Every structure is written in structure tokens, then in C-alpha cells.
Ligand code: ADP
């Protein structure tokens with residue numbers, strides 16, 4: 392494991408390092424929770440190594456996060472929020488006064504205060520969590536909407552360009568190992584059979600019907616911390632992909648992760664379904680916060696869940712055939728299992744789409 396004590400020395404922590412251990416279950420970065428003594432009081436900080444295979448320009452990415460978090464904090468303070476520092480991530484600067492620091496191997500690190508008394512959930516436990524999570528992401532978008540200055544950097548170009556994700560899948564087929572190709576079966580066929588769906592949102596953006604906004608782009612349920620006691624949305628985290636995008640990608644990923652009856656990597660496909668009560672809770676929470684939506688956005692909220700499940704399945708399948716270089720995996724075939732669960736979810740959403748659209752219409756007219 393990394394020498395976290397050495398990492399801690401790179402930042403202006405104003406506290407004495409005690410211990411550190413790996414934290415959380417994100418698929419991308421290496422996250423550690425460190426305990427410090429600050430004037431006799433124990434505090435916790437998050438040290439995170441940025442995955443530079445995934446994020447090719449960590450300094451540009453950190454410039455985005457620095458701008459967005461400063462802006463959010465300023466707005467929360469302006470509004471007189473009593474817990475402003477718990478409601479947004481804030482960066483602890485490096486000893487050089489930068490939002491990041493580099494370790495001896497050239498790896499990029501950043502440090503955040505640990506948000507206490509709040510948790511990110513892999514699986515939903517009650518409807519209030521769904522509603523609060525959606526509200527928190529909606530509020531995050533609202534806060535980001537009046538960010539001043541230049542357009543944010545695209546930390547991963549074409550991140551949610553689903554047709555290009557299909558192209559990437561096609562491209563890995565050429566060099567995919569034979570044994571993995573054999574295990575894949577009809578998953579490839581499924582992915583390519585949904586090519587028309589893959590284009591829906593990119594076409595709406597190209598025609599100007601769906602506007603570009605500052606969005607989070609990785610709104611899985613575990614990327615919003617909810618108060619442990621009250622389930623209230625506390626803080627949106629994992630801001631690496633906060634950049635120009637569509638709110639539909641954000642809402643779609645909430646549906647993908649908060650509505651299914653199972654986890655993202657469920658192997659028993661027969662039990663995968665959409666919980667309509669959770670979808671209703673998401674819509675309620677999101678529409679309560681996102682008062683700025685145009686009609687084409689509202690009209691595609693239900694569809695966006697299907698798109699994001701499809702896109703994520705395509706990405707897991709691509710990574711499986713490419714040798715598991717992108718997402719962290721915890722067992723052989725993990726990415727293939729994840730892909731199949733996502734495609735099963737696409738099928739489940741397809742069956743329920745009319746019901747889901749009805750929920751959107753009913754909630755909107757309330
Ligand atoms: P990844 O990109 O790998 O998903 P995240 O930024 O989401 O990385 O962090 C991984 C996990 O660490 C989160 O799911 C959350 O549980 C935890 N975490 C990250 N930042 C904080 C923080 N400031 N306070 C408390 N927990 C955090």
C-alpha cells in the first residue's frame with residue numbers, strides 16, 4: 392500500500408497524521424481515509440489518488456473541481472447555510488498552494504475534509520433516500536448553472552456520447568482474446584440492436600432541443616452522501632466528470648442505480664426489475680430541485696434511465712473484452728456480469744417505459 396504518511400506531508404493539513412486505510416468502493420480512483428490529530432481533536436481527511444489512465448489531464452480536472460467547489464461554497468455561504476462546509480466538497484491545498492500534489496512516482500493526489508455523519512449507498516434502503524439523492528443532484532446542477540468564467544474542461548471527451556461508446560465496443564472486437572469472445576454470447580448482438588436508442592440524446596443535443604449545461608455526469612447513488620440519521624441529501628461527491636453535459640445523463644444514471652431491485656453486478660438476471668415507487672421518488676425529488684428544465688428534457692427523463700443502463704452495459708462489455716483495464720474488478724468476469732445486469736435492466740425499463748412516462752407526466756402536473 393502507498394505510504395500515506397508521505398502523502399499527508401504534501402498537503403497543508405495543519406494536523407498530525409495518525410493512520411490511514413483504504414475507503415469506499417468507487418470503480419476508478421484510489422481513496423483513503425486518514426485520521427489526524429488537530430490540536431488535541433481527532434479529525435478525518437480523504438486522500439485520493441487520481442486514476443491517470445482514466446483521466447489524462449489531472450491538472451485540468453483539478454482546475455474544474457477547484458472552480459466548482461469554490462463557487463458552491465460561496466453560494467451556500469451567501470445563502471446563510473448553517474452547514475455550508477458539509478454541503479460541498481472543499482479542497483485542502485498542497486504545501487505549494489495548489490489543489491493537487493504529486494507523489495514520488497508522479498501520481499496526482501488531492502485531499503478533502505471527510506464529510507462526517509453521512510454515507511454513500513450502493514443500494515437503496517428506502518424511498519426517502521431516492522428522493523433526497525435526486526434532489527441533491529438537482530440542486531448541484533442548479534448551483535453549477537451560474538458558474539462564471541470559461542467553459543469547464545472536458546475531463547473525458549465524449550464521456551456520454553453513447554454512439555461513440557458503441558464504436559469503441561466495435562473497435563475492441565478486433566483484438567479481443569478468444570476465450571473472452573466465447574463467453575460473451577448474445578450480449579454483443581443486444582448492444583448493437585439498440586443503436587437507434589443510443590443516438591436519441593446526442594441527436595437532441597445536436598439539434599439544440601436539449602441544452603448543454605454544467606452537469607455531474609457520474610450521478611450513481613453512491614456519489615451523493617446522505618445524512619446517516621435523517622437520509623437528507625448532504626453532499627455530492629466524485630466531481631471528476633463535472634463538465635458540460637446534459638441533465639438527462641445525470642438523471643438517467645440516478646435511475647440506473649437507484650431504481651433496480653438489485654445491485655449493479657447481480658448475476659441472477661431473473662430478479663432484475665425497476666421499482667416504480669423508487670422511480671416516482673426520484674422524479675419527485677429531482678423535479679422539486681430542477682426548476683429550470685425545458686420540455687425536451689422533461690419528456691426524456693424516463694427514457695434517460697434506459698439510455699444510461701445501455702451505455703453503462705456497453706462500457707462494461709468493452710472493458711471486459713479489452714482486458715479489464717478501466718473499471719476496478721473484484722472477480723473474474725466481473726465486467727461481463729455487470730454488463731449483463733445492465734442489459735437486463737434495459738429490458739426491464741423497456742417494459743415499464745409507458746408507466747414511467749406516466750409518472751413523469753403526473754408529477755409534473757401536480
Ligand atoms: P471513485 O471515482 O473511485 O468512485 P469517489 O470520489 O466516489 O471515487 O470516492 C470513493 C468513495 O469514498 C465514495 O463512494 C465515498 O464513500 C467516499 N468518499 C469520497 N470522498 C469523501 C468525503 N469527502 N467524505 C466522506 N467520504 C468520501
Ligand code: GN1
Pocket residue numbers: 416417418419420445608609611614629631632655703
Ligand atoms: C464509475 O467512479 P465511480 O465508481 O463513481 C464510472 C461511471 C460509471 C460507474 C459504473 C469516471 O463511477 O461512469 O457509470 O463507474 N466513472 C468514470 O458503476 O468512468
Ligand code: MG
Pocket residue numbers: 417418613614629
Ligand atoms: Mg464514486
